[in-house]
Amino acid sequence: MEKIVLTAARDIALDKLVASGANVRRITAGVSVEDLAEDIARRGLLQSWSVRPVVDDQGAEKGQFAVSAGGRRLAALRLLVKQKRLAKNAAVPCIVKTDGIEEEDSLAENTMREALHxxxxxxxxxxxxxxxxxxxxxxxxxxxxxxxxxxxxxxxxxxxxxxxxxxxxxxxxxxxx
The missing domain is CATH 1.10.10 (Arc Repressor Mutant, subunit A)
Incomplete structure (x- = not known):
């Protein structure tokens, strides 16, 4: 049986994070971004984000990371920055992925969870x-x-x-x- 190795989260400055076009969530439902921002302000972030390095046409990293799982949280943190309640370079715990299919990360995060009974x-x-x-x-x-x-x-x-x-x-x- 093959052993699984988990990727440790690392802190990335919020201003280095960009929304990914690979995020599968397109329709907003449930808790609003404003409410999510208030919850984050109260509790902090409760889970790491899945990100991938942004690369140019030659494959060189540009110093930014695309958020493939955590887009609503990204919008909520940007709102807190706009409200001057959070530094624009605040450290965000992220898991940097380079393998697999980016859309899969977003799809898994949004479907492999169960609502609270x-x-x-x-x-x-x-x-x-x-x-x-x-x-x-x-x-x-x-x-x-x-x-x-x-x-x-x-x-x-x-x-x-x-x-x-x-x-x-x-x-x-x-x-x-």
Whole structure:
């Protein structure tokens, strides 16, 4: 069996990063760039970006890196720079790739993830509430409506047997509520 070697992230100045045309995300949906910028301002970056060196026609590196996975985060950081809340040369953790197909990196990042299950979301929201965070604060921090937070927190009243049926997909969220 072949051993896998992971690439370590390295810091690259934000002003050396450019958007890649190979990013597969074209349609924006979900959390806005403005909301993402606010989340990054609050929490920092939570994952490295996948980048590739930009080369000229002769194949020589130009000192810039194309962001193939992390385009929305790039837009969010640029917004923070525009708002003078972040230095234009802030260090960004990046994994520099030179092999494989660039579009594959973007496609993998956008498809090889799983949305958080509502029961996991309930547990996380409940933990925050137990620490004194209000429903409105939870909603604001995670860009969901307060009714969503209230709905998830209602799961606390459900029996473990019903929760197990929900996890096994034998009950829908609507039936559980």
């Amino acid at each position: 509502p029961l996991d979301q309930f547990r996380a929201f409940k933990n925050l509430q137990d620490q004194g965070v209000t429903i409105d604060e939870i909603a604001a921090r995670f860009f969901v409506g307060a009714p969503v937070v209230r709905q998830r927190l209602k799961l606390a009243a459900a029996s473990q047997k019903l929760l197990d049926l929900y996890v096994a997909e034998e009950l829908s969220l609507e039936q559980l509520m």
